[in-house]
Amino acid sequence: MRPLRVILLLSMLSGCAHVQPADLVLKNGRIVTVDEKKPEARALAVRGDTIVAVGSDAEIDAYIADSTKVVDLDGKLTIPGFIDGHGHFLSLGLSRMRLNLAVAKNWEEIVEQVRVAATKAGPGEWILGRGWHQDKWDKKPEPNIEGLPIHNALSQAAPDNPVLLEHASGHSVIANSKAMQAAGISKKTPDPAGGKIVRDDQGRPIGVFLETAEDLLYDALEKSQKSRTPDQIESERQKAVELATKECLEKGVTSFQDAGSTFEVIDFYKKLAAEEKLGVRLWVMIAEENDQLETKLADYQITGKLLTVRAVKTYIDGALGAHGAWLLEPYSDLPESTGMLVTPVELITRTAQLAIKNGFQLCTHAIGDKGNRVILDIYEKALGEYPEKQDLRFRVEHAQHLHPDDIPRFSKLKVIASMQGIHCTSDGPWVEKRLGKKRSKEGAYAWRKLIDSGAIVSNGTDTPVEDVDPIPNFHALVTRRMKNGKAFYPEQRMTRQEALRAYTLNAAYAAFEEDIKGSLTPGKLADIVVLSGDILTVPDEEILKTEVLYTIVGGKVVYSR
Ligand SMILES: [Zn+2]
Numbered sequence: 001m002r003p004l005r006v007i008l009l010l011s012m013l014s015g016c017a018h019v020q021p022a023d024l025v026l027k028n029g030r031i032v033t034v035d036e037k038k039p040e041a042r043a044l045a046v047r048g049d050t051i052v053a054v055g056s057d058a059e060i061d062a063y064i065a066d067s068t069k070v071v072d073l074d075g076k077l078t079i080p081g082f083i084d085g086h087g088h089f090l091s092l093g094l095s096r097m098r099l100n101l102a103v104a105k106n107w108e109e110i111v112e113q114v115r116v117a118a119t120k121a122g123p124g125e126w127i128l129g130r131g132w133h134q135d136k137w138d139k140k141p142e143p144n145i146e147g148l149p150i151h152n153a154l155s156q157a158a159p160d161n162p163v164l165l166e167h168a169s170g171h172s173v174i175a176n177s178k179a180m181q182a183a184g185i186s187k188k189t190p191d192p193a194g195g196k197i198v199r200d201d202q203g204r205p206i207g208v209f210l211e212t213a214e215d216l217l218y219d220a221l222e223k224s225q226k227s228r229t230p231d232q233i234e235s236e237r238q239k240a241v242e243l244a245t246k247e248c249l250e251k252g253v254t255s256f257q258d259a260g261s262t263f264e265v266i267d268f269y270k271k272l273a274a275e276e277k278l279g280v281r282l283w284v285m286i287a288e289e290n291d292q293l294e295t296k297l298a299d300y301q302i303t304g305k306l307l308t309v310r311a312v313k314t315y316i317d318g319a320l321g322a323h324g325a326w327l328l329e330p331y332s333d334l335p336e337s338t339g340m341l342v343t344p345v346e347l348i349t350r351t352a353q354l355a356i357k358n359g360f361q362l363c364t365h366a367i368g369d370k371g372n373r374v375i376l377d378i379y380e381k382a383l384g385e386y387p388e389k390q391d392l393r394f395r396v397e398h399a400q401h402l403h404p405d406d407i408p409r410f411s412k413l414k415v416i417a418s419m420q421g422i423h424c425t426s427d428g429p430w431v432e433k434r435l436g437k438k439r440s441k442e443g444a445y446a447w448r449k450l451i452d453s454g455a456i457v458s459n460g461t462d463t464p465v466e467d468v469d470p471i472p473n474f475h476a477l478v479t480r481r482m483k484n485g486k487a488f489y490p491e492q493r494m495t496r497q498e499a500l501r502a503y504t505l506n507a508a509y510a511a512f513e514e515d516i517k518g519s520l521t522p523g524k525l526a527d528i529v530v531l532s533g534d535i536l537t538v539p540d541e542e543i544l545k546t547e548v549l550y551t552i553v554g555g556k557v558v559y560s561r
Helices: 003-017 057-061 089-095 107-120 152-157 177-182 214-225 230-250 263-274 290-300 345-357 369-384 404-413 421-443 447-452 470-479 496-502 505-509
Strands: 024-027 030-032 043-047 050-055 069-072 077-080 082-087 127-132 163-167 172-175 195-199 205-211 253-261 281-286 307-315 361-366 395-398 416-419 457-459 528-531 548-553 556-560
Touching: 024 057, 043 057, 050 057, 082 416, 082 457, 082 505, 089 230, 089 253, 107 127, 107 152, 107 163, 152 163, 163 177, 163 214, 172 214, 177 205, 177 214, 195 214, 205 214, 230 253, 230 263, 230 548, 230 556, 253 263, 253 505, 253 548, 263 281, 263 290, 263 307, 281 290, 290 307, 290 345, 307 345, 345 361, 345 369, 361 369, 369 395, 369 404, 404 421, 404 447, 416 447, 421 470, 447 457, 457 496, 457 505, 470 496, 496 505
Parallel strands: 024 069, 030 077, 082 253, 127 163, 253 281, 281 307, 307 361, 361 395, 395 416, 416 457
Antiparallel strands: 024 043, 043 050, 077 528, 163 172, 172 205, 195 205, 528 548, 548 556
């Protein structure tokens, strides 16, 4: 052996014996890394915000010095921090500052919540709430139009305050007469393109506004908020971010993919990121009109550990619950309707071109089989125009109901299916009503078929539509069991390992972040969750009892139970 080689060998050996100490060592755990090169380990070492080594207890002991914080994992399951692949971060925080209508068992209880709120509100102050869902109530409202309530009771409960209550899906609202007055709504107001004002048999608006029609009310709300000072707006947002952050960290979510923020909100996040005031890593889709995107997109590409912006959000259709999802064939329970296209195809096509030109992903909300088919057509055409760009990772948000012919197209076009397991189990009880048995079986929440066809499926909660908690969502992915105890087409279940991957490495991949997140691999960010139960092996029913013991972001323990 020549001398140089001997020296190199010696220095490598001594390198092992005297490694630079770690700041944090986790040991004595059942570490599942989601890294195929080393799927399981007992211990890991973190320096700064980065994982430096993963291995056996003995191997990692070498990294412990007096200055090292050592956590005994007590054999608990330790996995990469959950990445919520689709949610609404600010809305999550804001929803905690509004009436939570999801707890109401029926329309009467909602009216009561509003009546109580009205006694506390100042004159003219808007009363806001979210989370109602007519299909989850224990009885139908009386009177009702197609199962939807009529505003009268609400108008009586709050005669002096505009009331605006958002549906759980975010795709419709109910307003009282004061709010409709503020929005200038009358019998003569026409339905806007892509929306519907629900009316009684005399043509009078009943207070329910579907899809783009809800903008009539939101515009009025926005107008009323114009008098707020920038400081008031900022402090409300600050509070919302604090609440959302706290909730995410308590539930083990270390990264959050925000499904649509304006440039203004992104500016606010930018400021927080610069001041290192973001506790959860955000990856944000821009939700703006094309004319705004044309001029500003190039300036808004941000890549950072706390904040990344490299995607655009658009919508092709509405939600299934509100008959807004765009279907190839009519609704089983509303034969005169196939749902609706909410953004003209030419506009989405233009958005796709803008995204590609500026190096952004495009993420399109698509629920119904026609919505999904048409967006895949748009993607196919746009991607075909740029054959030199191979790795664009365009996404379909929800991909909820697919025609069997379109399922293989995700893999073929390398389009990511950004799905929400928990939507399946929470929508499940009424999906067959909307779609009938055949369509439900063939293509509703068909993640097994997508995975088998080679597609990348990522997972999220769409919070605040659903709870941001990964545990019930993970349970939904692997059981498809609904609250009523029945499983919604259980043949479409994921395996436990697939579900973990969908919530970590696949979500990172869906954001071009697999080099820094999604697995416990040396060189990646030390975003880690320790759970009380082993969700990869316990019986199905025990998954839901699992609690988060530690949440670690960038090597810092930010939550411990
Ligand atoms: Zn969403």
